[in-house]
Amino acid sequence: MKKLVLILGVALSVLACNKTETSSKDFKTAYIDTAELIEKYEKFKDEDAKFNVKSEELGRPLEAKVRAFQAEAQSFRQNAQAKGPQWAQQKGAELQQREQQLGIEQNALIQQLQQEGAVLKDTLISEVKKFIKDYGKKKGYDYIYGTGDAATVLYAKDGYDITKEVLKELNDTYKATKKDDKVATKEEEKK
CATH class of the missing domain: 1.20.5 (Single alpha-helices involved in coiled-coils or other helix-helix interfaces)
Structure with a gap:
């Protein structure tokens, strides 16, 4: 009796698997490795290079200020003993204020670059998603899945x-x- 139940269970599982296989053949699916797509898509590379150039250009004035500050701090260390403790205390307070101001400028620049980078990335990703959607429609896909860093469904027919x-x-x-x-x-x- 137990063998009969076991055989019926196996037979039903095989039939269920066969039904799944036939219904899955009704769908045309594919996947895209999104990490590879981002890595190898030329527009991503070009926009990244442009963004890096822009970052360097925006950072140059701040770098010059930092170098000037470092030179002044070095000069302060050399002259502190020679000019006395009162001068050293006053000059040290001035340097500390400048250092804080440079930190604020650096944080503002970093925040600006992060925001611009995020907007650029979102724009590019939206363009790629639209392309994939149009490609999927044109090629007759029901689903296009994404793998890689962000595994998501990138396209599906409206009926689903x-x-x-x-x-x-x-x-x-x-x-x-x-x-x-x-x-x-x-x-x-x-x-």
Whole structure:
């Protein structure tokens, strides 16, 4: 009896696997190694090179200020004993203020470059996603998957998109929660 149940279980599993195989043949799928795509796409390389040049250009004035500060700090160390403790204290405070100001300028430059880099990266990624979507439509793919650093679905036929249904449920749930909060607030006000 146990053998019969085991044989039926194996037979059903084989049939289920066969059904999965035939239904998966109905879909045309592919994948893209996104890490390789980014690494080898010429536009990414060119834009990265342009961004590096821009970063160096923006950083040059700050580098000159830092070199001047370092030279002045070196001079301060050499003259501190010769000119006395009062001079050293005053000059040391001035150097400390300049050092803080340079740090602020450096942080602002870093933040500016990070923001510009993020915008550039987002723009390029959007362009690539649009290209992949158009490519998928043109070639008749149902799904195009992404592998590499960010594994995601890069393209799917509109018929498989459940975004609207999920969004409707989320919005309905949110509206219901919002109404419940308003009712609770009104009841608390009455008390």
